[in-house]
Amino acid sequence: MPLIRDIAQADYPAVKELLYSNDLEDDRSYHADDMDTVVAELHGTIVGVAEFRLHVDFGHDEGRETHPGKQTFVYTMAVADTYRRSGVGRALLTEIARRTQEAGDTFLALVPQDGDDAASRQAFFQACELTHYGPDTPGAAWGCPVSRILDTGAAGSQSLPHKTSPPH
Secondary structure, X not given: OOEEEEOOHHHHHHHHHHXXXXXXXXXXXXXXXXXXXXXXXXXXXXXXXXXXXXXXXXXXXXXXXXXXXXXXXXXXXXXXXXXXXXXXXXXXXXXXXXXXXXXXXXXXXXXXXXXXXXXXXXXXXXXXXXXXXOOOOOOOOEEEEHHHHHHHHHHHOOOXXXXXXXXX
């Protein structure tokens, strides 16, 4: 299983390349900005990354009736091609759910990226218990209670190693 930990500045070049190879980045430099960012590391190599924000009220201002209120929103998630279907994505999502629960939020949401492999992304998120909420349209938000992800993550793997680094 990968080690899931906070990003360090030394990880930026590897994360930049990982995002670029997943068509999620076209800039030549990477900065974590105001995002919470975790990486998945195996044998000293960054094989996954996820950027998220706790306590987001995404969608509420648009008046969506099904909007759950404060939540954690995952902005970006990428796994190296050679490590897909090996538990890295689930480990990243489970760590975000764990942090969400610790922060007192109960819901996790995201919008799957469109593109050539959108169907496989959606299948992955469904396997992790996320579903559409709100209108089923392109760019629709997906989400679920964090407890579902934690229950599914625990059933799908051993206890996940994680490490919280001091702020950088």
